[in-house]
Amino acid sequence: MAFMTAGGVMPALLVAMVVPATEACSGGGELTADSRDGEAESDAVATPFPLEEAGPPAEPEPWKCPSYIVEIPPAGTPAEPGQLCAVPSPVSSNVAARVTLSNYVRDKGTATGFVSVPPDIEPTIVGLPTITVQSADSAEAMAMSVTNVTKVTGGYQFDARWAEPLGWWRMQMTVQTSFAVSCGDGGTTTVEALTKLDLCKPDYDEYEWVSSGEACTICEVIAEMAPSPIVSDKTGDDLPLGMVLRLRVVEVARAGRHVLLFADNDAGAAADYEWRVSEGSIEHIADDVVLWTLPEKSSGTPFGQVAVWNEAGAAVENFISSVTWQVAA
Incomplete structure (x- = not known):
């Protein structure tokens, strides 16, 4: 996708930024040829959950928020009692359980969890499962506590809580569900299942955890419109503003602490620009x-302004940045 700027087509720097920015959104190196091959092999194992193939963020339609499919871990051993008991314990079977988090309240750091299990193995599970965070991109997410695990229809319900606020969207964690199943020989075996969860932003003021195989939508408030100036509708007078300029700030790409911003406007080639930011530096x-370039640490949310003007009018746009400072590269 090309942008026509005041200096012509977007410089080659954009190409270097789009790749790491896309990888950051979809979980780093998850879109390599090797990982796609692994997903193709996992399709050969029937899954009890309606999963879509993981992939990069789709090209958004105009004025729509982009989305992507959260990575699906390799299937592992099929979730069948005979298969699970036929291999040494612990058995890796990522289709034997799937974790979802709902009712997420960011300010309180709480969510309601559910572990769904296939009906074929549900009667063979002994006791209650253990749900732990195996890996996460921040210490705060890693510290998720699980309490009140209860058997319900189709699986198990639990309460999830984080002691510290989780920052903003684009956080990722891998949750492991571990439980014992009874085998035909009278013994038991331990089954371990992984679920990937991404913190997504389906609306501009809403956050939610999305699990493996589901679409994660990212709606970021890149710019907040400043009030349009009051101008005269007479084109021949001497007022300094004879028209209202259209102006919006577009985030073209993001890589770590570096954000590429484009002032989309209709001021024409002879327009003047002035950019200012509260923190960090601009090139x-x-x-x-x-x-x-955002600061490594911040006490608040960095913001900035861009002013655009020509002989006929002017416009000012405010923009803010949502950044998880603890994990900024």
Whole structure:
């Protein structure tokens, strides 16, 4: 996707930024040829859950938020009693259980968890499962506590809680469900199942955890519109503003603490620009394109403004950045 800027087509720097930015959104190196081959092999094992193939964020339609499919771990051993008891314990079977988190309240750090299990193995499970975070991209997410595990229809319900706020979206963690199943020889075997969960933002003021195989939607408030100026509808007078300029700030790409911003406007080639940010630094790629390098740490949410004007009018746009400071590269 190309952007026409005040200096022409977007510089080659964009190409270097889009790849790591896309990988960051979809969980790092999850979209390599090797990982796709692994997913193709896992399709040969029937799964009890309606999963879609994982992939990169789809090209969004105009004014729609982009989305991608959360990575699906390799299937492992089929979730059948005979198969699970036929291999040494612990048995890796990522189709034997799947964790979902709902009712997430970011300010309180709470969510309601559910472990769904296939009906074929549900009667063979002995006791209650153990749910733990195996890996996460922040210490706060890693510290998720699980309490009140209860047997319900189709699986198990539990309460999840985080002691510290989890920052913003784009956080990822891998949760492991471990439980024992009874075998035909009178013994038991331990089964371990992994679920990937991404913290997504389906609306501009809403956050939710999305599990493996489901679509994660990211709606970020990149810009907040400043009030349009009051102007005269007479084109021949001497007022300084004879028209209202259209202006919005578009985040073109993001890689770690570096954000490429584009001032999309209709001021024309003779327009003047001024960019200012509250924190960090900006590098002017073109008059209407800047590379904003965010600070490593911040006491608040960085923001900025861009002003665009020509002989006929002017516009000012505010923009903010949602960044998880603990994991910023």
